[in-house]
Amino acid sequence: MLNTLLGQKEKMSHTFVEGQRVPVTFVKTGPCVVTQIKNKDRDGYWSIQLGFGDKKLKNTTKQLEGHLREVIKDNKAPRFLREVRVESEPKLKVGDIVLAKDIFKKGDVVAVTGTSKGKGFAGVVKRWGFAGGPKTHGQSDRQRAPGSIGQGTTPGRVLKGKKMGGRMGNERVTVKNLIVVDVDEEKNEVVVSGAIPGRPGGLILLKKLHSGSLDDLVQETPQPQIVEGEEESPAEEAKPEVKEGENKNES
Template identity: 40%
Template sequence: MTRVYNDAGEHIPVTVLRLENCQVVAQRTEDKNGYTAVQLGAGTSKVKNTSKAMRGNFAAASVEPKAKLAEFRVSADNLIEVGSEIVASHFVAGQLVDVTGTTQGKGFAGAIKRHNFGGLRATHGVSVSHRSHGSTGNNQDPGKVWKGKRMAGHMGQTRVTTQNLEVVSTDEARGLILVKGAVPGSKGAWILVRDAVKSGAPETAPRPAGVRAAEAK
């Protein structure tokens, strides 16, 4: 994360996201697959670390082996040619996006840290259990602890989507996208950025996508 300043001189906290050679690897069509989507690949992977089946897929698309693959549902008229490279200008300033990633793992955490409990009183009979979660059930009826009861346990390292984050600016030359606020995941982690499901893409966004055409072989 870092910060930038707008025209009014206001400080805006942003997360810098980098597109790493993001290319269309395959298309999914209604006739062949029963749905319409594009498969994108990002990063690079050594050939020796890529299975033979995936080598064939990458070879058919005439792209280098990718470290990460993901599918994005699109409409039939917004399919992108295989081999095209998605660039940062696919997103426009002011656009809202949903960001999906795996949160940082915190290990085994208590109820106060994990669920923001208030804890027990500092005095008046409370001894050695100030940070405990308190009662977990009733008496003989129902005579059990209900599933989903908020208690101590493993915290973090879960797939989370943060919705409606604003794109502050983009840098196509360096492949950077600046998003206002924080996104789930640690530094260097892979994340998915898509148009906000609750607001969609703005009219100024490129259609079908902001791409750099595949180079002729």
């Protein structure tokens, strides 16, 4: 059974679920067209290749044009192609259209995969969260330096995987356990809770993990508990103490 669709990140906003404010992201999912069905006997596994978006046919290579000849319409071809594995023989065929309402519904728990924003070259403080050097005791240029990167003669090299400055972002990132807040069937939009990776307009893979409920978004607010038989009474006014033998009218 197909549980994944291609989409495009649109914008972030917020909504209210049972009186609680929830940040959400709008994802335009589909319509996706089936461009290829892979067979277990021929290819070794079952999978469905989906196409999303469109581009002019003149911007498509001849090889890809031949591959997509059954789904090319109005002189346009799918812009993005991604393969989704399935466990058994799918009921879909090449040319079928898959919409958001066919897979997702309110309360579903999903995983969102996208390409994170590129940050360029970043130092260790921004990239890895290093604390940096001391601000005092005579140092002048060590505040955001990485510090030591290894030993001396032994091993005499920098070990692989050492956290250092370098290119940050522009990586494939998956965020799991987000909840579908709403599904707009007319616009083919899926509204998911929280933030998702990538810039607006970036390609997104939306995968359904399992069914759920919007109640998971609502956090229980602790209510004050009053034990039966114990009621709060107004504070008694403090009265001045008068000792025996003392006259209150003494000046």
